Amino acid sequence: MNYPDHIRYTKDHEWAELVSDTKVRVGITDHAQSSLGDIVYLELPKVGRELKAQETFGVVESIKAVSDLLSPVDGKVAEVNSGLASEPGRINTNPHGEWMLVIETSTAKFQFQTLMDAAAYSSFVKSL
Amino acid sequence: MSMLKRTSLFEEHQRLGGKMVDFGGWELPVQYSGVTQEHLAVRNACGIFDVSHMGELLVKGPGALEFVNFVTTNDASTLSVFQAQYSAFCNESGGIIDDLVVYRLGQEEFLLVVNASNTERDFQHLTNSLARFSGIRPDVTNESANYAQIALQGPKAAEVLQKLTQTDLKKISTYWSAEGLVLGEKALIARTGYTGEDGFELYLSPSSSQKVWRGLLEKGADVGLLPCGLGARDTLRLEMKYSLYGHELSDETNPLEVGLGWITKLSKPGGFIGKGSISDLKLQGPKRALVGIASLGRGIPRQGYLVYDSSKSKHIGTVTSGTQSPSLKKAIGVCLIEKGFETTGTRVWVQIREDLHEFEVCKTPFLDLKKEK
Incomplete structure (x- = not known):
């Protein structure tokens, strides 16, 4: 699997992409989508919700499995990719491009830098 | 290892x-x-x-037919050699021990194909039942490894x-x-x-x-x-709304309430294990029904989720299986609910995590294969 260098990863298999000093986009990794299989359902939070890192912000379901989505950072939900909920299968085809949320926080850049980089995440996945 | x-x-x-x-x-x-x-x-x-992984139990020799009929709910005497039938093993209370397919391989030879995870238990059940069987005792062997x-x-x-x-x-x-x-x-x-x-x-x-x-x-x-x-x-x-052991079927469900009355032949000669209890249940009428539900919104029902009536206040049953149907592209489920709510079109609510989601009792099989083709 190919993990892009410009995004960062969590051990819960979410990723974060820094889009400005105060905003990150959030999605799930290639490993996550591959473990789940065909994704058929996605439940995302409302804009404005305050999240803590590792707090559940939504649910993703494949045909076989239900899995919680955990926030990679503290912050407020600034934007939700609502179109994705009607075509959740897009996550399978483009996991690192299809973002679910934008989370806004003054410490976005700092929190982003504490997450695993592509090399660290790659070896973490291999160790599983 | x-x-x-x-x-x-x-x-x-x-x-x-x-x-x-x-x-x-x-x-x-x-x-x-x-x-x-x-x-x-x-x-x-x-x-x-x-x-x-499915289990294969062989019943062979004189008494094979009578013994198969003693331990299964369907009537194996109607089978010609090489014909097969869907059937079930029940306990004395009428609870389902397993569902199976009976293949008649000879006049006195039957292959019973059972669920993998139940194979050992089923084999034990047959061995125990042999001891209680008053007729000629056939050989019963577990052939699964072969x-x-x-x-x-x-x-x-x-x-x-x-x-x-x-x-x-x-x-x-x-x-x-x-x-x-x-x-x-x-x-x-x-x-x-x-x-x-x-x-x-x-x-x-x-x-x-x-x-x-x-x-x-x-x-x-x-x-x-x-x-x-x-x-x-x-x-x-x-x-197709086919039942799966551990989901729709268990020791706690009887064939009548899960729609398996058609493989329960109460009038076959000789009787069978569970017949007394199932006959009583038939007289009383089943208290529950196994129905198909289809989503009216979003959300996928899963095993164990609770089902409520249209007022959302009365708990009427539990989801036994559910998925997103790849053919119909919508969420479907099967649930075991109180009698009285099984009519097609009845609205019910399923609790999915914190929220209630609306479903409709629908015709089954969910997929009409004749119409599709």
């Missing part, structure tokens, strides 16, 4: 990139290319499944299998079987399955399973045959 059991096709699953999971103690593929793709291959062309089983399912199944056998498949009707050679290997070729589609289940020696599996992959490639995992097996059976 892995304690999981492996079938004779384990290396094939690895070679084909199957995603292996623990399924009731067996290491089996949940999928290869993807559940949706595999599911649709079976609906539109065909697919093959390794179902070698059988591999490949299910070939889908509208192109006969076309593909015919390329590998000289047995005339047109002469095998649904729920009949024949002994034949598949790629020169001895097999029981049964026109049975668990998908709703036409298809076959091949009972083979484990040593010949790899050759037949590869032959099917090769001869089926041009019609779109795919190897299919347990994921697709589950969505295919669910679209």
